Amino acid sequence: MDAGLALMAEGGGRRPRVADIVAAAGLSNDAFYRCFGGKDALVEAIVARGARAVVGYVRHRIARAAGEGPEAQLRAGLAAVVRQASDAELALQTRAVLANATGAAPHAGHVNVALVDALAALFAQPAAELGAGDPLRAARTAAGAVVAALQYWLFTEEVPGAAEVEHLVGFLLAGVRAPDPRR
Incomplete structure (x- = not known):
């Protein structure tokens, strides 16, 4: 996976051949298969590993903000997701993997859903403490929106500045606090 990711990043998102990946990893074709x-299964595994890393980082950032209250926790979690587009090396790797996953890996979209669901699970408690009428629904909406913003910034190769991040986070916090329209 490391060799495949490195080749994707070096190639600007071009899909490396299996032969290139096994050569870079020092493996045989048999070992790869x-x-x-x-190759699609490799891309899916890289996407899933990246999603787990993002969730782990978000969990860490939320835990570090635990003593500062639910707004600080949610802010920290949302900003941690956006970091994928703000950090040049992370953005390069994430863009390369997403370019390889788009349309080519049939289950990569499932990883995106799993990412949103995992983030929503992390955001639900702070959302509840902020008074969300339906904390899981609010958390899922915030998670989906921050992932969509991340993808936008990655695909446009824009680096979100502090003002863009603050606008997004503030907007999502207001949405979390919005009353549940079903009540």
């Missing part, structure tokens, strides 16, 4: 059903 024992681990992965093909």
